[in-house]
Amino acid sequence: xxxxxPNFVKRFCMIxxxxxxxxxxxxRKSFYALDGVSLEIEDNEFIAITGKSGSGKSTLLxxxxxxxxxxxxSIFVDGEDISKFSGRKIAAYRNKTxxxxxxxxxxxxxxxxxxxxxxxxxxxxxxxxKNRPLVLAALESVGLSKKVKERAHDLSGxxxxxxxxxxxxxxxxxxxxxxxxxxNLDSANSENIMRILADLHAxxxxxxxxxxxxxxxxxxxxxxxxxxxxxxxxxxxxxxxxQEAPPYAELFPGNPFLAG
Numbered sequence: 001x002x003x004x005x006p007n008f009v010k011r012f013c014m015i016x017x018x019x020x021x022x023x024x025x026x027x028r029k030s031f032y033a034l035d036g037v038s039l040e041i042e043d044n045e046f047i048a049i050t051g052k053s054g055s056g057k058s059t060l061l062x063x064x065x066x067x068x069x070x071x072x073x074s075i076f077v078d079g080e081d082i083s084k085f086s087g088r089k090i091a092a093y094r095n096k097t098x099x100x101x102x103x104x105x106x107x108x109x110x111x112x113x114x115x116x117x118x119x120x121x122x123x124x125x126x127x128x129x130k131n132r133p134l135v136l137a138a139l140e141s142v143g144l145s146k147k148v149k150e151r152a153h154d155l156s157g158x159x160x161x162x163x164x165x166x167x168x169x170x171x172x173x174x175x176x177x178x179x180x181x182x183x184n185l186d187s188a189n190s191e192n193i194m195r196i197l198a199d200l201h202a203x204x205x206x207x208x209x210x211x212x213x214x215x216x217x218x219x220x221x222x223x224x225x226x227x228x229x230x231x232x233x234x235x236x237x238x239x240x241x242x243q244e245a246p247p248y249a250e251l252f253p254g255n256p257f258l259a260g
Contacts, residue, residue: 015041015064015175015206020073022059022229033059035229037073041208046201048220049210055226057210058179064208065098065177066090078174095124099168103180105160107167109153113144116152117166124171138166142196158189165196169205176200178209182216194219 022034034056041047049057062068063075063083070083077097085093094100107116117138121131139145142162152160161181168176178197182190194216201207209220217223225233 014043014076014078015039015208016076017041017060017064018074018076020060020063020075021071022056022063022068023071032071032229034063037226037229037231039224039231039234041206044201044204044206045222046198046207046220047209047222047224048217049208049224049226050212050214050217051226053212054228056229057226059229060226061177061179061208061210064175065100066093091123095120096171097173098175098177099171099173101161101164101168101176101178101181103183105157105164105184107152107160107163109151111152112148113139113150113152113155113163114148116163117170120167120171134170135166138170139163141169141199142166143192156189158185158192161185161189161193162196165193165200169200174206176205176207178207180210180212182211182213190216 017037017039020034020037021032023030023032037056037060049060051057059068063070064077066082066085074081074083076082077093082090082093108119111119114135117135118131121127121134136145136148139148142165144159144162144166147155147159147163152163155163161184165176165181176197181197182193185193190213197207197209198219207220209216211217222234222236224231224235
């Protein structure tokens with residue numbers, strides 16, 4: 001972790017995805033974006049979900065985040081079936097249990113960096129001076145403590161994604177759900193984002209990342225490959241001494257998984 005990173009509280013967490021199906025209709029035709037997916041994600045895993053466009057990887061992430069509903073099956077998070085959540089329980093889950101990072105950032109362009117990051121705290125019912133140390137700690141952890149007063153629309157793409165990550169972690173969620181977090185970024189900014197995600201994993205977070213980029217997927221400890229709504233491969237990688245690590249980790253000097 002970097003010197004200014006906040007000390008997040010580590011909590012036990014686990015996701016159990018059980019025979020999940022998602023059926024969509026287009027006119028008279030229908031198809032399954034997810035067709036009987038079962039998967040378990042353990043506490044403090046860094047998992048990459050990969051596959052071609054249309055494989056179902058983003059649909060699966062949306063289900064975990066309750067951004068879409070299941071056709072059948074169930075998803076248990078910390079022992080609760082989130083597919084049965086509704087109303088306030090869904091809102092609370094999205095606000096406090098998961099943190100979202102999207103390819104397109106979804107910042108309020110006219111808001112300051114500080115105001116964008118503070119939004120989840122306000123939605124959770126917090127306001128005033130108590131929010132300031134949490135917002136500043138989140139921004140410090142992504143290297144943007146000097147950009148507090150700038151407007152989101154004045155930032156580079158890489159900086160906007162770092163603001164989005166700060167917003168995602170400000171409520172100290174157990175899970176980070178990242179959907180193509182480097183999809184709109186150049187290689188240098190992509191490297192920065194991947195290192196931040198690795199730092200969050202090292203702090204105790206469970207990171208679930210959807211990506212079509214093989215190099216980004218290599219940074220995870222586990223790679224799940226999807227095709228046509230099915231999981232076709234599930235690989236977990238370890239170092240020679242039995243420690244979990246990303247595949248081909250030697251290609252990335254200074255990789256935090258191999259530090260020490």
